[in-house]
Amino acid sequence: MNIIVCVKPVPDPDKYNLLTIDPETKRLVREGIPTVINPSDKNALEEALRLKDLYGAKVSVISMTPLFSVDKIKQCLAMGADEGFVISDRAFGGADTFSTSYTLMKAIEEIGTPDLILAGNESADGATSHVPVQLAEWMSLPHITNVTVTEAFETKLHVRKKTEEGSVDYEIDLPAVLAVERNSNQPRMVTAKGMVAARSKSIRVFAKDDLDVDESLIGLCGSPTQPGELIVPNLKRASQELKGEPEEIAAQIITLIKKSGVAVAV
Amino acid sequence: MDMKRILVYGELEKERLHPVSLELLSKAKEIFPESDVQFGMVLLGSGIDGAVAEAQKSGVDLVYLLDDQRLSVFHPEYFAAALIQAVKAFNPDLLLMGATYGGEELAPALGIRLKTGVAAHCTDLRLTKEGKLAQLVPAFGGKVIGEIFTPNTRPQIASIKPGMFLASPQEDKNASLSILDASLLDSVSQRIRVKGVNRKELSSLPVEKAEVVVCGGYGIGSPENWNSLEQLAGKLGGAVACTRPAIDAGWVGDESSMIGTSGKSIRPKVYIGVGISGATHHICGMKDAGLIVSINSDPNAECFNVSDFKVTGDGNLIVRSLLEALG
Incomplete structure (x- = not known):
């Protein structure tokens, strides 16, 4: 089985409270925030590696990302992926999910359609959850998002999708695209052995001219959605301190609750 | 571009209208109060007479319905095909959907099938001074809110999480009902098959x-x-x-x-x-x-x-x- 896992290097989501906007340029300042593999993409990779361990598979990772993030692709290889592909060109910059998924589709055409494409359900930064579905739609493949459980059979998978009411179990024919939920498994750690093995694995870079792309569908200009201003919402409130012994504070809180129009029986 | 026709995807919750559907309609009516704006709502499900009655009284002008056994459980391909049909029939400038587990999968799929832009998980919608619809989307966990515009393609699509807007009572009118042709589902591929539904015990007070x-x-x-x-x-x-x-x-x-x-x-x-x-x-x-x-x-x-x-x-x-x- 050939599996391609889509991964995205993102600013570390645990440090988003350090982000600011430059008042002059109105652009995001992310200095001092390290880049990490998007958390749910690690779950997608783990799912691929689990299928590889169980049934044997070739696992490739692909990412549309600036070249400085290539070490994150190496990290995926050290976790156990077999080869890496990076799509990187200024011409792809500013792409929304429509043109990002189009570009991914074009690179995957170049690599060859795999049996299964996995991706994290959402990225921590943009968090649209669009790319896995839109990639599938460009490729005319079936897709299921919010996947928590996968079980493989020869030409099909059994998957579980999380829903408001619980979950739904589906059978889906291969090739297919699945978006894997965060916390659906425990991504494996990188080992020293894995890091050594990664050194002999290849990472191929696609620039625009390596792909058969329609220029009207790539980058910012090929994106049907266009960004406007960035706003940092001001959510500040009075933050008045309640003081005293715990029972005094409890009494103050109960008074506040009652004042808010909630009936409390004391 | 003018917003003259607005379609709301009528999300369901246990065969009834999900609150998010009314939240979206209320917001759309607040932004576009002009009397020449037409509102539609599309309902997809099975055995959903209750939801249809609610939708007809919700303040929209037209309700599209496909009530079919194949829509009893969310299915990415059947639902996308049916929703496309409603979009073709109503020809909206704007399509609003709840960012539920289903809506979140349908909205981007429609974006590709209709070759248009989708703004995800909007926290607000508002008109700019120039009369353009700004879709406000959170990024970086909500630390930053970004304006998203869809200048050139229609319908523009926005998904909005439940609970973002207040549902306000709308004028009492009885929307006409338009039934979508169920045979459109016959041509949908069978690549995905529902095998079972697992219902968790829902808290009595969510x-x-x-x-x-x-x-x-x-x-x-x-x-x-x-x-x-x-x-x-x-x-x-x-x-x-x-x-x-x-x-x-x-x-x-x-x-x-x-x-x-x-x-x-x-x-x-x-x-x-x-x-x-x-x-x-x-x-x-x-x-x-x-x-x-x-x-x-x-x-x-x-x-x-x-x-x-x-x-x-x-x-x-x-x-x-x-x-x-x-x-």
């Missing part, structure tokens, strides 16, 4: 409906303390909610009560946060609460900044005192 929400984070520290938090929520007639670290710690079984950008957005009358540092993604889900009280032992906890009242100290002690006071 967090998004509670007037008082007691929310716990990693600072709660133990299952015993979590138990006290649940008791407190019960005594206040409210619901207990959580942050991601509380789930990761194993005190909470699933994400249905998780508050934040990847969880639920709530606007209770009272929110009490205990042992929560105040990560951006959490704040984004609770910022609209009426009264916010935060209890944390860290005097620099981020959550204090967005709180009306703060208590610096051991949250579990305060919870115990509250329980004693409430008897």
Whole structure:
């Protein structure tokens, strides 16, 4: 089985409270925030590696990302992926999910359609959850998002999708695209052995001219959605301190609750 | 481009209209109050007469319906095909959808099939001075809100999380009903087959409906303390909610009560946060609460900044005192 896992290097989501906007340029300042593999993409990779361990598979990772993030692709290889592909060109910059998924589709055409494409359900930064579905739609493949459980059979998978009411179990024919939920498994750690093995694995870079792309569908200009201003919402409130012994504070809180129009029986 | 035709995807919840459908309609009517704007709602499901009646009374001009057994459970391909059919029939300038587990999968699929832009998980919609529709989307866990425009393609599509807007009563009119042709489902590929539905036991008072929400984070520290938090929520007639670290710690079984950008957005009358540092993604889900009280032992906890009242100290002690006071 050939599996391609889509991964995205993102600013570390645990440090988003350090982000600011430059008042002059109105652009995001992310200095001092390290880049990490998007958390749910690690779950997608783990799912691929689990299928590889169980049934044997070739696992490739692909990412549309600036070249400085290539070490994150190496990290995926050290976790156990077999080869890496990076799509990187200024011409792809500013792409929304429509043109990002189009570009991914074009690179995957170049690599060859795999049996299964996995991706994290959402990225921590943009968090649209669009790319896995839109990639599938460009490729005319079936897709299921919010996947928590996968079980493989020869030409099909059994998957579980999380829903408001619980979950739904589906059978889906291969090739297919699945978006894997965060916390659906425990991504494996990188080992020293894995890091050594990664050194002999290849990472191929696609620039625009390596792909058969329609220029009207790539980058910012090929994106049907266009960004406007960035706003940092001001959510500040009075933050008045309640003081005293715990029972005094409890009494103050109960008074506040009652004042808010909630009936409390004391 | 003018917005003259607006279609709302009528999300269902147990064969009834999901509140998000009315929230979206209310917002759209607020932004576009002009009398020449036409509103439609599309309902896809099986055995949903109740929802159809609700939709016809919701204030829209036209309701599209496909009531078919094949739509009894969410199915990405059947639902996308049916929704496309409604879009073709109504020809909307704007399509609004709830960012539910189903809507979140349908919206981007339609974006590719209709070759148009989709704004995801909007927190607000508003008109600019130039009369363009700005879709406000959170990024970086809600730390930043970005304006998104879809200048050239129609319909423009926006998904909005439940709980972002208030559903307000609309004028009483009886919308006409247009039945979509069920045979459109016959040509949908059979690549995905529903094998079963697993219903979890739903809380009798979901967090998004509670007037008082007691929310716990990693600072709660133990299952015993979590138990006290649940008791407190019960005594206040409210619901207990959580942050991601509380789930990761194993005190909470699933994400249905998780508050934040990847969880639920709530606007209770009272929110009490205990042992929560105040990560951006959490704040984004609770910022609209009426009264916010935060209890944390860290005097620099981020959550204090967005709180009306703060208590610096051991949250579990305060919870115990509250329980004693409430008897």
